[in-house]
Amino acid sequence: MKSQLLFALSACIATLCSCNSPVQPGRADFVLEHADIVYPDSICRDCNIAVIDGKIESIYPSSSDEKWVGKEYLNVRRQFVYPGFIDAHTHFMAYGLGKYKVDLTGTKSWEDVVRRTVQFAKDHPELTFIEGRGWDQNDWEDSSFPTNDSLNFHFPNIQVVLTRVDGHAVIVNDYALAQSNYIPGEEIEGGLVHAPNDKPTGVLIDNAINLLNLPPHSRAQQIEALLEAEKDCFKAGLTSVVEAGLPRESIELIDSLQQAGILKMQVYAMVSDSPEALDYYCERGPYKSDRLNVRSFKFYGDGALGSRGACLIHPYHDAPNERGFLLHDPEHFRSAAARLAKAGFQMNTHAIGDSANRLILDIYGKFCTPENDLRWRIEHAQVMDSSDFAYFNTYGIIPSVQPTHATSDMPWAENRLGPERIQYAYAYQRLLDEAGLLALGTDFPVEDISPIETFYAATIRKDGIGYPPEGFQMENAIGRVDALKGMTIWAAYACFEESEKGSIEAGKWADFTILDKNLLRIKSDKILSTKVLTTVVHGEVVYKMY
Structure with a gap:
């Protein structure tokens, strides 16, 4: 799977640095001017981007003879333009x-x-x-x-x-x-x-x-919550989010707000595991609009490490009588996997402990091959047994990880796991070596919403005050280019959306995150001070700092 994936994505990315116009210039809805476009391996300096109907029509040097007449212009004055950042695991609502x-x-x-x-x-x-x-x-x-x-x-x-x-x-x-x-x-x-x-x-x-029996939030409260979340996401430079588990009613609310032009955030919605939801969606199949994609289900394999609910193969180092627990009988996951594979849905399972990861990977292996392109995901893949990493390559499984979990948990994680097992926890480079990609997210509100913090934690492996000075388990820090891909094209691939977003090229949605720094080149101690200047979704400016 790894070699096939890298070939496909490399072929896609190889087209990105071209500034040739695919069509004759004319009238555009929106023209982004004087941008330094950051690609994984180069920068298109002082380029313009013409947008029609929310999609990129042309990328061309500002100095060229090619001229587009726009209804709207945005001169970014050589600031750094990235593909719109995607958070691959959130709790948006x-x-x-x-x-x-x-x-x-x-x-x-x-x-x-x-x-x-x-x-x-x-x-x-x-x-x-x-x-x-x-x-x-x-x-x-x-x-x-x-x-x-x-x-x-x-x-x-x-x-x-x-x-x-x-x-x-x-x-x-x-x-x-x-x-x-x-x-x-x-x-x-x-x-x-x-x-x-x-x-x-x-x-x-x-x-x-x-x-517990708590009263539900009203529809008005839910709408206000979605709009508040969208506002903060745009301010943070996010143009798409993966919502990691919602009931059908909430998904339909999001769809109605998007269709009415009220909610502009793009959402890849995982359906929360329930018998009623499985029956409803498996009968009808995936649903897709310009801003909403419903083709996956969210399952919980186990709990969390911090509360000792993560299911471990061997007891907790600091609680010898506890191993955590699965949240369902294994047959629950097996039967759901069979239904989802048949109905064409992606299965995305929260797995923290090494025992839970092993079980879910084994179940996935009964259905997934690199050839059938199911793209089933392990959400978190936080603690692995050393012998289980190979499953990701063998079966074409995608690890969806949250780098700030590593820097948040590092003060106490070794106490939970012990000195040997901690070596196989938060092992992002090892996972990348096996899978060929990582989908990066925050898990907000568990962690901060900022994709800049995600990038910093993935590459530098320190917290916000620079601790530890040498970085946390730096053998599993990933490179800056890979971190950028994890927030853009790889995150899009993990959602079956790499043909429409995740990179800046003609034909894709005009989603841009504009920063004041080049994340691939600046000194590490300057990363966290990076500012989001502008966020653009479908060719519309949805956030502007100034």
């Missing part, structure tokens, strides 16, 4: 809904979490329930899970649900637990309610979260 939740990112203690939640409730007396997100007990001096006593004191009569940063654990007050479907002593497949001495602490892990 959940990010937008964050405006209705207390922000718990960066909290330094459980007491800090409670203080913020109390203040949020005072600031929003209209809310009928309280949600929050972003706490991470690994950042606290006491890294054990908290108990909900203080929540019960402050909130005796309203549901409070505070979600861990990774979305795989929550802490709730007793009132929320009383409104839930929790039955003491009942075993939960793929989940856990912390209840030492049969007294729940309020901490719910993975599938146990599904026991």
Whole structure:
């Protein structure tokens, strides 16, 4: 698979540096002038791009005799123009809904979490329930899970649900637990309610979260959330996002907003795993519009490393009696894979632990070959057994990874895994060597929305303050060209969209991210200060800094 993929994409990219006009010049809807276009292996300096009906019609030197008359012009004055950045793994809707939740990112203690939640409730007396997100007990001096006593004191009569940063654990007050479907002593497949001495602490892990009964957000709130998320994405330079799991109702809402011209973000939507969704979409087949692509399903193989829900082959280094767990019986994944392969849908499965990765890769191997081009994906591929990397090449499987997970988790990941197993975690170069490509994303709101941070974490392997000085496991840092591809053409390929986006060439959508620096050439300590100047989607300026 690797050699075939590299040949196909190299052939595509080889055409990009040509500045020859494919047609006779005339009238264009939009002309981008005086751009330094950044290609993987060169720069087209001082070039113009003519756009008709949202697609690139011609790329040509500004000094040439070729002249296009545009309805609209944008002179970028030799700033650096990239293919529109694609985030290959996001929670777009959940990010937008964050405006209705207390922000718990960066909290330094459980007491800090409670203080913020109390203040949020005072600031929003209209809310009928309280949600929050972003706490991470690994950042606290006491890294054990908290108990909900203080929540019960402050909130005796309203549901409070505070979600861990990774979305795989929550802490709730007793009132929320009383409104839930929790039955003491009942075993939960793929989940856990912390209840030492049969007294729940309020901490719910993975599938146990599904026991909660929270009121849904209104349609108006969802629309406002989508538009807020779009605004932040455009400001960050994103022109397309992969939404990693939505129910049918949310996907249809996105489609209706796009069709009405209200929502302009391009979305590759994974359908959340459910029997009803499988029946509906497998019967009707994939759906595609100019801005929405629905041809994949999202599954959860296991939980997260930070909450010890990731399913490991051997016990956790810091918890010898725990190995995590699968979120479903293996037969669930096997039967779904058979249905999706038959119906022509892509299967994308969250797999963090080495045991979960092994299981899902083995199941994929029953259906995937490099020749049948299913392009099934492993989302995260975070902890691998050394013998399992070869599956990606053998079966043509795509690793979809989030580089900032590595730099966020590095302070405590070795404690979870031990010194030997950590060598095969966040192993992006090793995955790239096997698969021939990586689809890069952020997993926002788990991590920051910025693709610049993705690029920095993938190539430099340091956090925002330059730690560690030597970089984290630098043998698995990827090159800058590969990181750029992972945010553009490889991300598009992972969504079956490489013929319409992911590179700047005639016939593709006119999606551009315009920066003030050349990411392929600047010093590493200057990367994070890079500014997004302008974002263009389908030939329309959707964000401009100045």
